[in-house]
Amino acid sequence: MSQILDQIRNDIASHNVVLYMKGNEKFPMCGFSATIVQILKTLGVEFKAIDVLQDMELREGIKSFTNWPTIPQLYLKGEFVGGCDIVREMYQTGEIQTLLSEKGIPFSPKDSEKIA
């Protein structure tokens, strides 16, 4: 378990935006994961997607890392931002855009698309 936690720390430290999800960005295997992928794409932000379905240990490890029982989980500059509901709410209120700017993460939003 400690090895997997080190791997998570390393992953979220070496990428600005990391999404732990089910499936990959082209083929999300769960609606909640798909929603965050869609938001990130609409925001035009580069992100590293990590498929937890490929690794049982990671799937459990990420849950205990944040004390958060569900996937997806989004990290910006190493900080846990939330799951699907929180990210969607932050997108709708514009908070996520503010947070990206504050953290100096480049993004270029496309014309505002409606996200379910």
Added chain:
Amino acid sequence: MAMTSDQIKAFLREAFPDALIELQDLAGDNDHFSASITTKAFQGKTRIQQHQMVYEALQGHMGTRLHALSLKTQVPTE
């Protein structure tokens, strides 16, 4: 394995006695729920902390017996 809306509500009610709780069974399959929870207990907490409080209230059932629970947490306005 799934949980009924009554069971979910009972857990939430126990943890947040004063809360306004609206629970919706999204797919009619006792597996995909949406909950709106409004309680003073969320005062001063971040959204992450609020959701963690809800998950704690569900005593480990979130992500196991309960597959999908979409959450909206709020502090009551005066």
